[in-house]
Amino acid sequence: MISVSDDILDADEVARLLKINEQTVKRMANRGELPGFRIGNRWRFMRQDILDYIEEQKRKSQTKQDDKQ
Numbered sequence: 001m002i003s004v005s006d007d008i009l010d011a012d013e014v015a016r017l018l019k020i021n022e023q024t025v026k027r028m029a030n031r032g033e034l035p036g037f038r039i040g041n042r043w044r045f046m047r048q049d050i051l052d053y054i055e056e057q058k059r060k061s062q063t064k065q066d067d068k069q
Contacts, residue, residue, distance in 0.1 A: 006047070007046060007047045007048070008044050008045070008046060008047070009044070009045045009046075009047055009050065010042065010043070010044060010045075011025045011026050011029070011042075011043045011045075013045075014034070014036075014045050014050055017050060018050075018054075025043070026043055029043050029045075034050070034053060035049040035050070035052075035053060036049070
């Protein structure tokens, strides 16, 4: 059984998943580019939202490549 805590990621975990800096994750969340929410002064992210974000970025990238051809 998966616990709810496994579905909620902090900024460091998202940074490792996306292979980017933790501060970049926080800046992207502050600008609304990454789907997340704050608990106090700390960012939290739903794992599925981040996986959906990755898929969306892949689709956008593919569309741009298709448009260039």
